[in-house]
Amino acid sequence: MPRPVSLSSSHQCSGSLRREDYPLSKLSCLVAENNFRLFRITSAGVCHQFDTPDDSDTVGTKALIALVPTQAAWKQVMKLLPNELPRSCFVGKRFFSANAPPLGAYQRKTGSVRIAVMAQWEPAYTRQARRWRSRVSPIGEIEDMCADRRGRDDVMASIAGAHVVLYFGHGHYFGLDGYHGIAAEHFLPDRPIGLFWSWSCNTLCGRHSFALRLLQAGLVKAYIGTTNPKARSCDNLRLAQLSADVLLQNPKTLMEWLSSLTLAVHETGEMQLITAWSDYQVLGDITLPLPEFPRS
Numbered sequence: 001m002p003r004p005v006s007l008s009s010s011h012q013c014s015g016s017l018r019r020e021d022y023p024l025s026k027l028s029c030l031v032a033e034n035n036f037r038l039f040r041i042t043s044a045g046v047c048h049q050f051d052t053p054d055d056s057d058t059v060g061t062k063a064l065i066a067l068v069p070t071q072a073a074w075k076q077v078m079k080l081l082p083n084e085l086p087r088s089c090f091v092g093k094r095f096f097s098a099n100a101p102p103l104g105a106y107q108r109k110t111g112s113v114r115i116a117v118m119a120q121w122e123p124a125y126t127r128q129a130r131r132w133r134s135r136v137s138p139i140g141e142i143e144d145m146c147a148d149r150r151g152r153d154d155v156m157a158s159i160a161g162a163h164v165v166l167y168f169g170h171g172h173y174f175g176l177d178g179y180h181g182i183a184a185e186h187f188l189p190d191r192p193i194g195l196f197w198s199w200s201c202n203t204l205c206g207r208h209s210f211a212l213r214l215l216q217a218g219l220v221k222a223y224i225g226t227t228n229p230k231a232r233s234c235d236n237l238r239l240a241q242l243s244a245d246v247l248l249q250n251p252k253t254l255m256e257w258l259s260s261l262t263l264a265v266h267e268t269g270e271m272q273l274i275t276a277w278s279d280y281q282v283l284g285d286i287t288l289p290l291p292e293f294p295r296s
Contacts, residue, residue, distance in 0.1 A: 120169025120178030121147035139293035152179035160191035171200030222284035235276035
């Protein structure tokens, strides 16, 4: 079994999941038939993978995280995860490959850390990007690549090889609206980005989505975006702010960042925000190590 991943104690919830509240029998069938992994975040703030599909010891569970190999499985699993409990379901394809390391078997990168924010040239989006940048400023310098200051070619050359890149603005299944349009061919193939997080609509929609093209071409190692074609900017802003707060806790892997964010979202008690976060997926390497962020 993979080693536990510690989560921040500030995102531990009160209460616990009772055995009778959890449709384990239905999920057990899916585990066996569709090869997905189920994790539970315990009252101690630790993320454990279920030992077997028949493991019914859910006492003390605070949240559920499911990892599935395909988008089709994601839709099926999301219908069965209980609404009463903080839960998220992510498509972590590399997690299911034969040579994928176990959760927790990572080596954190040290030295120069590169994080960048991008935004479409509209005041609402540049404000969101710079607010996120300001919120995480304690971990070090965040590169400002907003479109009101930088052109597309300059930005794409600058973000190549970065650890984390966030985009705020409109999107489509074939690319991003900002910077007069960004498609997969604008990324530099020899310098992949670690994590690309798009706070926009549509980039995960369709069988040949922008996100999938980036992953299949090896241009990014992981991609996060919403499956909702009509995502609200106000929800994205709140979710982005929470993601910044969790990042300040220096999570070790993408899985830990997303697990802690899932708890943080549910702790708000805002159903609109919880629903918005349930539409987000991560494609690619869920075990992606995050760098050791310096502190300024």
